[in-house]
Amino acid sequence: TGDIMLGRYIATLRERNGGDFPFTYMPDLIAWAKSELGVEKIDIIAANLEGPIVENQLAYGDMVFRFDPEVSTLLKKVGFTTLQLANNHTYNQKKAGLTETQEWLEKAGLDYFGEPDSSSGFIAYEINRQKIGFLGLDDVDYKIDETAVENRIKELDSQVDFLIIGIHWG
Numbered sequence: 001t002g003d004i005m006l007g008r009y010i011a012t013l014r015e016r017n018g019g020d021f022p023f024t025y026m027p028d029l030i031a032w033a034k035s036e037l038g039v040e041k042i043d044i045i046a047a048n049l050e051g052p053i054v055e056n057q058l059a060y061g062d063m064v065f066r067f068d069p070e071v072s073t074l075l076k077k078v079g080f081t082t083l084q085l086a087n088n089h090t091y092n093q094k095k096a097g098l099t100e101t102q103e104w105l106e107k108a109g110l111d112y113f114g115e116p117d118s119s120s121g122f123i124a125y126e127i128n129r130q131k132i133g134f135l136g137l138d139d140v141d142y143k144i145d146e147t148a149v150e151n152r153i154k155e156l157d158s159q160v161d162f163l164i165i166g167i168h169w170g
Contacts, residue, residue, distance in 0.1 A: 001047040004075070004083075007065040023078040030079050043127045046082040046134060048168060049075075049112075051089040052097035053104040064092045072108035086114025086121055086136030087168035114166065117142045119152045124160055133160035137167045 006014070006022075014021050034042060051065030053072055075083070083105060090098055098115070105112050114121035114136020124133040133156055137144055144167070157163045 001045070003048045003050040003087075005050045005065070006067040006071045007051050011068065020074060020078055023074065026078040042079075044082055044125060044132070045080050046084065046164075046166075047080060048087055048136075048166060049083040049085060049090075049101070050087055052091075052093040053101045054093045054097045055100070058093040058097060063089075065089045066093055066097075069104050072104040072110065076108040076110055080110060082111045082113065082123065082134065084114045084134070084136040084166045084168070085112050086116050086138040086166065088116065088138060088140035090116045090138070091141070114138070119144075119149050122156055130162065131160040132162045133164065135163065135165045137165065139167055139169050 010022060017024075020026065030042060030045070034040065049067075051067050053067045053069055055069055057066050085098065085101065090101070093100070102112060111123055113123040113134045116138040119135065119137055121136045122133060124131055126132075135153070135156055137149060153163065153165065
């Protein structure tokens, strides 16, 4: 999927609507996708987490995001497996916010990949004897060095059967 925004007005709507909002229809979407694909389960559901998950606000500003820790369990509950962290809001709660986000995701049993300021954030899965890799890149706050990224893609592509690259452009 694309960006997941769970702060600001969405957080207000989550409080107002309760339940699994804004993922109320996620089970229906997953059931539809399984039916369309003719499979019993979907192994990976990935998205870009458009902000940090932290208990306490560390930084403030108009476009500074923070998600409550309980969203990590919500993301797992509604079916997400893997989240990209390489985007322009990952460091909104400083580097400590990235570390705390990773801790909340791990506690919830969610995988993650990507870091905003590098091309090192990679994760791979083996499913039905096929290796699927994800590489996350941020080209908003940390402009991509095209030569370095091209070399990194070639390196990773030789290690997997399928390489999915998430590039966040804002």
